[in-house]
Amino acid sequence: MREAIGKFLPLPPDPLPEPSPKMKLPPITMKKVSTLWEYMTLTGRTVLNESPLSFEDLKHPYGFVMYKTKINFIASDPAVLTVKDVADRAYVFVNKVLQGILSREQKVNSIPLRILKGQSIDILVENQGRVCFGSGINDRKGIFQNVTLGSRILFNWTMIPLPLGPESLSLLKYIKHFTLEQHKSFVPSIYMGEFIVPNETILDSFLRLDGWHKGVAFLNSFNLGRYWPIVGPQVTLYAPSVLFKKAPQVNQIILVELEHAPCQNTNTCTIKFVKKPVVNG
Numbered sequence: 425m426r427e428a429i430g431k432f433l434p435l436p437p438d439p440l441p442e443p444s445p446k447m448k449l450p451p452i453t454m455k456k457v458s459t460l461w462e463y464m465t466l467t468g469r470t471v472l473n474e475s476p477l478s479f480e481d482l483k484h485p486y487g488f489v490m491y492k493t494k495i496n497f498i499a500s501d502p503a504v505l506t507v508k509d510v511a512d513r514a515y516v517f518v519n520k521v522l523q524g525i526l527s528r529e530q531k532v533n534s535i536p537l538r539i540l541k542g543q544s545i546d547i548l549v550e551n552q553g554r555v556c557f558g559s560g561i562n563d564r565k566g567i568f569q570n571v572t573l574g575s576r577i578l579f580n581w582t583m584i585p586l587p588l589g590p591e592s593l594s595l596l597k598y599i600k601h602f603t604l605e606q607h608k609s610f611v612p613s614i615y616m617g618e619f620i621v622p623n624e625t626i627l628d629s630f631l632r633l634d635g636w637h638k639g640v641a642f643l644n645s646f647n648l649g650r651y652w653p654i655v656g657p658q659v660t661l662y663a664p665s666v667l668f669k670k671a672p673q674v675n676q677i678i679l680v681e682l683e684h685a686p687c688q689n690t691n692t693c694t695i696k697f698v699k700k701p702v703v704n705g
Contacts, residue, residue, distance in 0.1 A: 446628050446629055446698075447626065447665075448698055448699045449619065449623075449696065452695050452697075454679065454687075454695055455617065456613050458596060458614040459614075460613065460614070464490060464586065467592045469584065471582070472582055474580060475579065476491055476567035476568075476583065478566035478567070480565070481566075485551075487585070487586055488548060488550055488585075488586040489548075489549050489583055490549075491582075492544060492547075492584070493545055493578050493582070495540070495543055495578075496542075499573055503536070504534050504536050505536075505571070506572045507526055507533055507567055509567070509568040510528060510533065510549060510567050511563070511568075512527070512552035512565065514549045515547070517547075518538075518543055519543050521609055522610070522611070547571075549567060551566075588642075588680065610683070610685065612680070612682045613680075616678050618675065619675050620671045621669070621670065622671065628665045629665075629668075629697040629699070630697065630698050631648060631651075631660060631661040631697055632660050632696050632698045633651050633659075633679070634653075636651065637682070637684040637685075638651065638652045638655075638684075639651060639679055639681040639683075641661055642680075643663055644667055644676055645678075646667050648662070648663055648667075657704045
């Protein structure tokens with residue numbers, strides 16, 4: 425960048441400063457504390473409507489919304505679920521078992537389902553970010569049109585916005601009193617780890633999440649950002665020194681993992697803070 429600017433403007437004679445020192449921490453054990461369904465019982469604001477409502481209609485501009493309905497008829501086998509207009513990415517579950525993913529980016533708006541009368545369809549919609557300029561200035565999020573199963577429109581929707589701010593995340597302390605549901609396959613879940621920084625001097629660091637797939641990371645309730653290392657190119661998340669607490673205070677890291685964790689149910693897995701970023705993995 426310095427060389428490119430130097431082609432057009434005079435540069436100061438001073439040498440480039442050395443990169444600031446970074447810190448590495450021992451691996452941190454993460455434990456599953458909640459599925460998103462259990463988290464919803466603590467934080468979810470329930471909205472009922474005949475048809476799906478957008479994030480904007482729900483006054484929930486960022487993050488996630490769970491859309492839920494129950495099938496009250498006998499569907500064909502398989503029956504194609506179609507969500508013509510979804511923004512941006514949607515995980516489709518039948519009785520909390522993942523059936524597939526819809527994506528505006530990949531232009532995937534339908535999947536075949538095997539579903540029985542009386543079973544429920546849950547659609548977890550993720551807002552992946554807003555354009556906020558030009559033709560994308562009105563970049564609305566959520567589900568905007570009728571959802572169909574085969575030739576039938578699905579009605580009677582329950583929508584639950586999922587807040588992920590500090591106040592909501594603090595409610596996770598009550599989760600320990602719950603008994604976690606056991607699932608044969610992975611469901612979106614929340615993992616938590618606690619650690620003490622052994623260093624006398626706290627430095628900047630980078631969160632590395634090998635084995636994790638896609639989600640959001642929080643350090644001491646501060647949103648470090650989204651991770652999606654299997655897609656990349658960015659693999660690590662920057663963690664500034666001011667977010668860490670000095671010993672003997674305990675630090676807390678939370679992951680909202682949407683697709684896959686290196687451990688299942690209540691088994692434990694790890695994350696780590698490293699000295700070097702990986703931004704082109």
